[in-house]
Amino acid sequence: MINQIALDNEVKRLLDILYEKRFEKLNEIKLSRLLKKNPYLFRSVGIINCSDLIDAQLDAFLSSSDETIFGNDFFEPLALWTATNAEFQDPRIVTVGSASGTDLSIETSDSYLAIAVKSGTNIFNSQSTKGQSTEFLELQSRLRKLKKEIRTIIGYGYGRNKASKKSTKEKYAGQAFWYLLSGEEDFYLRISDSIGKSAIEHRQEYLESYNKTKNRLLKHLMVNFVEDNGELNWHKIVEYNSSIEKPEKIKESNEE
Incomplete structure (x- = not known):
């Protein structure tokens, strides 16, 4: 905690x-x-x-x-x-986002999370996320050499939002987003x-x-x-x- x-x-x-x-x-x-x-x-x-x-x-x-x-x-x-x-059993390496369109990165033993942080799930943020798909794809291509699961994530500080099943990126908002980062419900x-x-x-x-x-x-x-x-x-x-x-x-x- x-x-x-x-x-x-x-x-x-x-x-x-x-x-x-x-x-x-x-x-x-x-x-x-x-x-x-x-x-x-x-x-x-x-x-x-x-x-x-x-x-x-x-x-x-x-x-x-x-x-x-x-x-x-x-x-x-x-x-x-x-x-x-935050403290997790699986150690994490947290850094400022190293690629365009990402704000922070979390690397674990078997995964790499590239996270773009937005305020809320309003229409303006929704529009701004459209251009990130290309940036996320380029990042995934560069990071394949890590041989880890590459997860591209858009996190919203408040609200509710889920990515469609066809989306290549994940979305977490409000409680779900802060739980992802902290491990605390x-x-x-x-x-x-x-x-x-x-x-x-x-x-x-x-x-x-x-x-x-x-x-x-x-x-x-x-x-x-x-x-x-x-x-x-x-x-x-x-x-x-x-x-x-x-x-x-x-x-x-x-x-x-």
Whole structure:
């Protein structure tokens, strides 16, 4: 069993990195980037308030950004750490992925596992896995000289996913993935508990940073896309997003 204190410390270390990058994302967001999101979608839900529009656009942007950050800066390094610190009767050699498309490798006495780590089983990850089939085939060809079973695996940090019977690669998600790496059936729950111990200390600082970013974006929205009577000018918003003619640059104080 992986030591609980060691797991807590590693999760805390990774969360510190994750939040540092979340703060960076908040500070660099500009209204011009948010307005690239689907304006018809936001109007279709009846948004008429400037603050509500910024909240909706900001949350949509951060949700996508957080998923990427969490995959790259939390799940990937935690998967490598877990595999390295797990104890199995059959000794394992764990290394950072040595081939394109793989994040870590586990070599046992009779097998070689080449693993690509993804965050969740969403459509974007599903699309990105299609290009890995060729990379996995090339890897299998190179490793045949080891005379071991070569297993090409896509691991998802959460969710459920199984490869089709015709697939040449295996898929493990959520509990199944973390069990593969740790040998512990409840390890996926232990990760959640460790996150809970460290997340609260970051929340207040993040909310303060979020509100500052929201106020800055709200100011720029009101200067550029709000009428004197306080109404959102949806025509200007849609034109900025979709007109043939390139729109004028948004007046943003941090660019002046």
